[in-house]
Amino acid sequence: MYEEKLYINPNLKIADLSDRLEVPVYILSYFFNQYLNCSYYDYINDFRISEFKKMIEDGEHSRYTLDTLIEQCGFxxxxxxxxxxxxxxxxxxxxxxxxxxxxxx
Known part of the structure; x- marks a missing residue:
């Protein structure tokens, strides 16, 4: 997830990740809920928030609008x-x- 930045795709669905990992959706969903104690969307959004914070720390907010940064993070x-x-x-x-x-x- 982190290396390929799959989370920046705003249309990324659990089925897409399931296909990529070659794991059935229900198993992936169970993994998120039972082992990570979060939903798939919470998991993806955490990566997106981290990406936004990194962009701010790198000074990107002085070059782009907030809406552009939000979009570049996958929201x-x-x-x-x-x-x-x-x-x-x-x-x-x-x-x-x-x-x-x-x-x-």
Missing amino acids: NSRATFFRNFKKVSGITPNEYIRRNKKQSE
Whole structure:
């Protein structure tokens, strides 16, 4: 997942990952729920949020709009991105950017 950045595809479904891994969907779903204690979408969105944070740390926010960064991370909805970012990070993306700017100064 990490090496090939499959998560940046906004249309990536569990069936796509299942085909790629040659594992039935129901087994993959069971793995996420029972062993990782999260849904498939939570798993994928965690990678997307991490990608966004990396882009911010690399200074990408000064070159691109927030919407462009959101799209490049694999989200196709601004609302979904904001909801998941807040859920994972406990702060808004804008707050994360501000904190990151302060640390780099």
